Structures are given as structure tokens and as C-alpha cells.
Amino acid sequence: MSIERMVMRFAGSVVIASVLLGYFVSPWWLLLTLFVGANLLQSSFTGFCPLAMILRRFGLKSGCAFRE
Numbered sequence: 001m002s003i004e005r006m007v008m009r010f011a012g013s014v015v016i017a018s019v020l021l022g023y024f025v026s027p028w029w030l031l032l033t034l035f036v037g038a039n040l041l042q043s044s045f046t047g048f049c050p051l052a053m054i055l056r057r058f059g060l061k062s063g064c065a066f067r068e
Contacts, residue, residue: 002063003061003063004052004064018032018033018036
């Protein structure tokens with residue numbers, strides 16, 4: 001498992017969870033979706049991802065996220 005795939009898996013899970021919480025609990029949970037989207041966007045420009053730094057410390061290796 002590569003860092004890139006783990007970041008995508010985590011971000012997707014958080015987005016799904018926050019949308020469900022926003023629908024069933026409170027619309028304020030949609031702010032979490034906004035935060036995840038903004039973090040992904042800034043990461044695409046800067047290359048800085050806090051989750052990737054944490055996963056690297058746990059020993060995961062960078063890899064090719066998409067194979068052709």
C-alpha cells in the first residue's frame with residue numbers, strides 16, 4: 001500500500017462520512033467535506049500533505065498511485 005493510495009482512501013472515507021453526517025445529523029458536518037476538499041486542492045499545488053507526512057513516519061512508502 002502506497003502513501004498516495006492511503007491518502008485517497010482516507011480522504012474519500014472522510015468525505016463520505018461527513019456527507020452522511022451532514023444529511024442525518026447536522027448540516028454543519030459538511031464543513032468537514034469543505035476542509036478535506038480544500039486540503040486536497042492545496043496539496044495538489046504545494047505538494048504538502050500532513051497525512052502523507054504521518055503515514056511516512058509509520059513506514060509507508062511513496063509509490064505510483066496510478067499505473068498505465
